[in-house]
Amino acid sequence: MDRSYVSGEKMTFRECQRCGTCCEKGGPALHEADLGLLEHIPMSDVVCLRRGEMAFDPRTQSLQPLSAELMKIRGKDRGWECIYFLSQAKTCSIYSHRPLECRSLFCADTAAVLEAMAVPTLSRQDMVPQESALWDCITDHENNFPVGQALRLAKAETDFAGSICSELDDLIRREIHFRQVLADRVQAADRDLWAYLGRPLWLVLLPLNPIFSRYEHA
Secondary structure (H helix, E strand, O other): OOOOEEOOEEOOOOOOOOOOHHHHHOOOEOEHHHHHHHHOOOHHHEEEEOOOOEEEEOOOOEEEEOOOOEEEEOEOOOOOOEOOEEOOOOEEOOHHHOOHHHHHOOOOOOHHHHHHHOOOEOOHHHOOOOOOHHHHHHHHHHHHOOHHHHHHHHHHHOOOOOOOOHHHHHHHHHHHHHHHHHHHHHOOOHHHHHHHHOOOHHHHHHHHOHHHHHHOOO
16 A cells, blocks of 8 residues: 555655644654653643544544543644644654654655554553552543443434433533542642543533533533
8 A cells, every 4th residue: 555645645755844734633642652751741731532532543544433542642722733733833842752653653654653553552551550549530530421421422412403411411510520629639720630531521522512612611
């Protein structure tokens, strides 16, 4: 297979053009080879995509539900443009400590990054001691606020004028409260918890229906 195509256009150059397209599309997933980089990358700049979330897979060029959680460098605000991408200068603010996928990526020949994507990825188990109180919070959150349940309820509701059923509303509001209590306890912003709890359910569901934005300030 010719791997020198991006978005249907054949690439003929032999070195990075620093266009920033790859960084604009999203931060990299983190692999076992990146564990040492966490000395330079704060956890507040990492996001956990939870099992069941829809994520773009560049290998298939399609959105697929995650079969296992994925740790990524988070995006700016609600978007996915890498938080470390300096858009005006078209450079990376952590270039010397960039993750494996970034070191491997060359859009004119994606063989190396596809190989890197096959390296086992990191999970929260690799980052949080399982005997800690934080791990107990992560476990409670997973058990009580599963992404799969929220997605099933949200997708069912899109067939009925985009309304939000009481079961889903209750799930979202209880999760918001859980996050607020933990954030207050550790004196952190909700975004600082994304590496541990993932994104709020309402934000995970937002691409399905803009109606979920109503929970942003709940």
